[in-house]
Amino acid sequence: MKIDTLFIDQSIPLDDETGYLVSRINIEPQRVDNAKTVYDYINTADDPISLAKKTLYITQNKGVVIRNCPGTCYYTCCDYTILHTGTFCTMDCSYCILQAYFHPPVLQYFSGLDRFAHELQAIFLQNKIFRIGTGEYTDSLIWEKVSLMPGFLVKTFARQKNSVLELKTKTVNIDSLLCLDHNEKTIIAWSLNTPDIISSQEKGTSSLRARLEAARQAESNGYRLAFHFDPIVIYPGCEHHYKTVIQQIFEYVRPESIVWISLGTFRFMPGLKQVVEKRFPESILCYGEFILGLDNKMRYFKPLRINIYKEMIACLKAYAPDVLIYFCMEDEEVWEKCLGFFPGKEGELGNLLDRSAVRHCNLNGALL
Amino acid sequence: MFNSLCEINISDIDLKDERYKISPGLEDITFLAQSIKKIGLMTPPVVRPMNNHKFIIISGFNRIRAICHNNERKVVVYQTDKEASDYPCLLIAIAALAFKRLLTPVETIISIKRLSEFLDKKEIAKISTAVFNMQLNEGFIGDLLNIGSLPNPALELIQTGNLSLKSAKKISNLDKETALYFLDIFSKIKASASVQYEIVQNILEIAARDGLHPKSLFHAMKPPNPLYDETLDTVLRTHNFRTMVFDQRYPTLSKTRQIVQDKITSIKLPGTIKLTPPENFESRKYSVSFTVKNHGEFHQNIQHLTEALENRTLQEILNS
Numbered sequence: 001m002k003i004d005t006l007f008i009d010q011s012i013p014l015d016d017e018t019g020y021l022v023s024r025i026n027i028e029p030q031r032v033d034n035a036k037t038v039y040d041y042i043n044t045a046d047d048p049i050s051l052a053k054k055t056l057y058i059t060q061n062k063g064v065v066i067r068n069c070p071g072t073c074y075y076t077c078c079d080y081t082i083l084h085t086g087t088f089c090t091m092d093c094s095y096c097i098l099q100a101y102f103h104p105p106v107l108q109y110f111s112g113l114d115r116f117a118h119e120l121q122a123i124f125l126q127n128k129i130f131r132i133g134t135g136e137y138t139d140s141l142i143w144e145k146v147s148l149m150p151g152f153l154v155k156t157f158a159r160q161k162n163s164v165l166e167l168k169t170k171t172v173n174i175d176s177l178l179c180l181d182h183n184e185k186t187i188i189a190w191s192l193n194t195p196d197i198i199s200s201q202e203k204g205t206s207s208l209r210a211r212l213e214a215a216r217q218a219e220s221n222g223y224r225l226a227f228h229f230d231p232i233v234i235y236p237g238c239e240h241h242y243k244t245v246i247q248q249i250f251e252y253v254r255p256e257s258i259v260w261i262s263l264g265t266f267r268f269m270p271g272l273k274q275v276v277e278k279r280f281p282e283s284i285l286c287y288g289e290f291i292l293g294l295d296n297k298m299r300y301f302k303p304l305r306i307n308i309y310k311e312m313i314a315c316l317k318a319y320a321p322d323v324l325i326y327f328c329m330e331d332e333e334v335w336e337k338c339l340g341f342f343p344g345k346e347g348e349l350g351n352l353l354d355r356s357a358v359r360h361c362n363l364n365g366a367l368l
Numbered sequence: 369m370f371n372s373l374c375e376i377n378i379s380d381i382d383l384k385d386e387r388y389k390i391s392p393g394l395e396d397i398t399f400l401a402q403s404i405k406k407i408g409l410m411t412p413p414v415v416r417p418m419n420n421h422k423f424i425i426i427s428g429f430n431r432i433r434a435i436c437h438n439n440e441r442k443v444v445v446y447q448t449d450k451e452a453s454d455y456p457c458l459l460i461a462i463a464a465l466a467f468k469r470l471l472t473p474v475e476t477i478i479s480i481k482r483l484s485e486f487l488d489k490k491e492i493a494k495i496s497t498a499v500f501n502m503q504l505n506e507g508f509i510g511d512l513l514n515i516g517s518l519p520n521p522a523l524e525l526i527q528t529g530n531l532s533l534k535s536a537k538k539i540s541n542l543d544k545e546t547a548l549y550f551l552d553i554f555s556k557i558k559a560s561a562s563v564q565y566e567i568v569q570n571i572l573e574i575a576a577r578d579g580l581h582p583k584s585l586f587h588a589m590k591p592p593n594p595l596y597d598e599t600l601d602t603v604l605r606t607h608n609f610r611t612m613v614f615d616q617r618y619p620t621l622s623k624t625r626q627i628v629q630d631k632i633t634s635i636k637l638p639g640t641i642k643l644t645p646p647e648n649f650e651s652r653k654y655s656v657s658f659t660v661k662n663h664g665e666f667h668q669n670i671q672h673l674t675e676a677l678e679n680r681t682l683q684e685i686l687n688s
Binding site: 284286287288289291292293294299301302303304331332333 | 573576577618619621648649650652
């Protein structure tokens, strides 16, 4: 989606970073004293979510820059660390939780490379492995064509040995990253889905083929890769479709380049359903067999989840027996029935992922 | 707006003209008639003089009926100006009732529908406190107007509680054929507001999921649709219909519940012991409970549970 309105905080100078961003977006920015002006502008629309996707607000992160992934109770979390570089997204996936998560949703770009560098230095000095991602509240690479941030992060991570940067995306915006000396400390990760779901539910994203082609390009430039099947959508014939996607992955990239693959079926805060029904009246995504999970999110009835996971894992194992597969927010029963074990102790799943990061990304193994 | 208190002949009132009547149906006026006979008419009705020398009632339809019931020939009324137009008379009709008691949802819908001939939603919202004795916002007024445009017997079903405002609102956004289909359903069942909404939601979601019109969902059913089974009383018909819709909306969950319930039944635990599966099977925690009146019963239950330890079906349920 093209940005047609640009707000920028009064206090932010048009320095190398923001000057570059503003010049590339090529819209006259409107200076604002505070976020309220932006909120008010977005809230006037009949569909604030759609308006927010075309309205960029360049500001500073006034809160915590690096934080732990919130996870949810009862289901096992991967102990991810979030680098908070922005919020919301220009793409328009029907199932996107960010539509219901922010009130109102605001497409924010947090400027201040110095501050990010400063906060990251504190992380790099710790005797601990970190897996850090920017793709929790936004897509990691939506601004790659117009921003210095992704390249800056790749170069910053390249100079240390205890952290990996995971850039999660549904775009193919990697051109500016390809020639960088990443020192294997950046994992470029793609969210994958079946072509049916991509075309019907992931408006504005790249096609499956394009994502895999980009993965191949990233791999050939030495980047480590990851794939996230999240959300997996259950529909008639989905097992076959997801297995075809898995088969395609390995037509494009080598299993050895893949640091991890995660699986997570579609789940949502109950409030999202109304948003989907209003904004995507054709979507039947929320009409699966959802029950209220123990974390108060709607989840597919567990036997259905287990069934699709088993099918996909068998297929993944056939192509890449050594690739680390994990679940995003699943419980003991699902782990045991689908993967044969449960990383039940606190931090156990995190440790598994850390080990894979150390192995693939040449991190300091002594920190494990 | 009305300038005179006077006595008029009952025969001069055009009882058929009910343009200002906002309460549907006919209330039982026996007690009111007795009261007027014994104590007298405490609040005179309001009438509007028409050009044909007749009067039409603005407020007090029940009082006039009660007076007719008492075979009286004259009644004391407030009379509006001869020049009074429809709009101020309608305001009187609504306010007279709204400041006597809270309007029912149907009365509010009828009132708003009639007012919408003179005012838009914003204007109605603006005068709502003075006329309706409550604040109505534009959105709610819009919803009520939509509901008011539903075909018959929507208002009747709302009046009887067969159709809640929430479900009516949902139905009012659908095409006429689908709306009529739901009205037919709710004329045959009697459910709480939340169950009504669940049924509407589930039917619409099944239809969307399966790419069918709601009307055609339960056509080829075996056994036949309980909605049309006249041997069932309303309670059972409602229960069976709700279950049928739920089963179709959540087929795997329903089937799993049934299988587990059948297995639990086959264990033949005594009636005092209850084995309850986890809700929606998301957790693995089954609960076992029993009730006792004395130590002997406690002992007996423990014995039954000990015997059940060897039961293979129980093992199968708990280890699945």
